[in-house]
Amino acid sequence: MRSSWCRFMDLNEVLSKALEVLKPSADERIKLESLLNRLIDDLKRGIRELRLDLNVEVEGSIAKDTWLSKEQDIDVFLLFPKNYDKNEFRNVLLNLARKVVGDNFVEAYAEHPYVELNYEGVKIDLVPCLKLNSVDEAKTAVDRTPFHTAYVRANLSENAKDEVRLLKGFMKGIGCYGAEMKVKGFSGYLCELLVLYYGSFISVLKNAINWKPFSTVIDIEGYYGNPKEAIRIFNAPLIVIDPVDKNRNVAAALSIDSMSKFISASKMFIESPNLRFFFPEPIEPLSKDKMVSEFSSRGSDLIFIITNCPKVHSEILWGQLYKTLNGLRNLLLNFDFNVINCDVWSDEKDTVVFIFELEHSNLPSIKRHVGPPVYIFDEANRFLNKYLNSPNVFSGPRIEGFRWVVYLKRKYSDVKQLLFEKMKNAKMGNLMKSLLMTNQKILKNEEILDFYSSNKEFATFLTKYLKGTYPWLTKSKF
16 A cells, blocks of 8 residues: 555645544544443442542543554553552552453553553553642652643644644654653653644654754743753753653653654655655565575674563563673674674564674684883883783784784684673673573574574564665655
8 A cells, every 4th residue: 555655745745644544533533432431430340349549540642632543552540649658559450450351461560560451452551650739749750641641631732633643653654753762762742742842743843953962952831041951950862841840851761863863854854755754665574595695795794692582571671682782792892803783673572682793703813912112111011021921922022113012812713602601791681691691592694594584573673674774765865
């Protein structure tokens, strides 16, 4: 269907067609409203039976009517009295979940426990928070959520809701929607605030073109008279002051990569509107033969470390994965293996794959090590005492120019040997370290093809990694 969309449409046509796809239909709305009514009735019945003092509220994009078609994130909050002991949240949640869906739920953790209900085949997040009179009393991010919902509902017009949908759809299409650790992009609430501040989807894009990282401040309520004060306090690529809490930057999770991607895509879309920004063509994985050819033509070595996936919440998982990726990269660099690029993939259920592209996976056994200048005698003496007649030296010490130089025997010339023996010394997330120490495979280039052929999700990821560009990026944009 997407390939049949007209490539040459004016801006209004592109926005109209995008909104047709992004905006929930009347039928979707009716079905969702009916499901929520049944769910809330069941929750209230369970609350009465358990003799609890709780309020039930729908929050998030559903409550604010900025949700996207076929992508409902249903957040139902349980509001506890503010003097309630948060240590009791878990027991209450589990007991109430069992009343409503039996065993059809999964316990999860963020700042505190919540549960993912499977209600009539639909995933519902059941989240506890405190019922507060003022946001100043908030102890956690979820305590602020009802205040966010109330603010947006009070200030966002009906027309602006569709502008938010366009902005969310655009960000999703270019790959920077979602504040979770995996994406480090724009949250739904941040999208709503941007539309409130700038007035429309197109106005957001036109203004984003002029954003500068670490010097852009958006302060809807005018809490900070001088933007420099906010820049000093928050020190983030983009600063958007929470209109209900002046001490919070709504864009705190946004990485400079995601911000830069949005700035560039905004410029290109304004210059040449196209539906591919909203709905990129799906990537078709390379065949095994083409993958082998790709490995060969690059002339590099791709190293794959495969291990099990820890059973934790995705937010914790991706924090662990990125920390481990960086630690392994530093290990490789410290032993002279030049890392061209690296990334990590996971299905968030069973498997994790770390990918490192190296200039070479085998290095010469000899390495040149430059010592101190000959005229800094104390350092020169220490250098000579360390390396003269050392069994770890191929050649030297000798003088080259004005420095002492020695040619050492490299301790690790094969990257697999290095990883097998020294991986345990890398700085990694604790969960990943225990898994990597007990169960891992280290594969090189074509050795990955069996796994590649058996896992389409990974095959798509690796193809995208090797291509390394964006579906919306074409020469016609420049």
